Amino acid sequence: MYKVFINEKKLSINNSPTTVEKNIRFEGFTTFEIAFDLLENTSTPEINIYGEDAQEIWKEFSSMMKVIEAAGGIVINKEEKILFIYRLGKWDLPKGKLEPNEKLDEAALREVEEETGLKELVLENFVNTTFHIYKEKKDGKELRILKATHWFRMKYIGNETPKPQVEEGITKVDWIAVNHIKDEVFPNTFNNIKLILKEVLEW
Helix, strand or coil: CEEEEECCEEEEEECCCCCCCEEEECCCHHHHHHHHHHHHHCCCCEEEEECCCHHHHHHHHHHCCEEEEEEEEEEECCCCEEEEEEECCEEECCEEECCCCCCHHHHHHHHHHHHHCCCCEEEEEEEEEEEEEEEEEECCEEEEEEEEEEEEEEEECCCCCCCCCHHHCEEEEEEEEHHHHHHHCHHHECHHHHHHHHHHHCC
16 A cells, blocks of 8 residues: 655555545546545545556556655664654654765665764664655646655664754754653644654554
8 A cells, every 4th residue: 555645635545445535446647636636625634546556556646746755764762762853843753855876774864964963873774665745836837746755763872962953944853752752743743754653663
């Protein structure tokens, strides 16, 4: 199954219908346009597109848009707390776009270091990739961008105090205990962040 968020609403691509409010059988590119219209212009909270080959549907879906690759980290310290940044009024995890010819794990480590000032990071493993769509204006036209963020679990073994990268709009960096995340972070974060945290923490 593939999941992508559009305006914080979920679009899934599956081999069969699921228990969501709206299931649409894949009938070509017009199916995507119908789904976009419903998610962007109505109160429909979630849509599932289904067909015999979900992987092939996803390939067609992603070919419609410019894809931007990014990478980030779920960083855990010696006290088993997780590192969060606070940017533009939302809790987030450190992440950013890949530079030319940069490997995913290298980008994840670089972005965490740049956004939080922490250097003694140990890469552990790749977790998963999350997707969201946003719009960009170019030559007077609105283009949809599909952003794929590849997440890595990391350990922080140092003792430095994290510092926010203020030029990137980050106002604070905090270590938050796992048992406080649902109360402190979830009410004010993105659905993709909830998704990847649930996977790492096995909630």
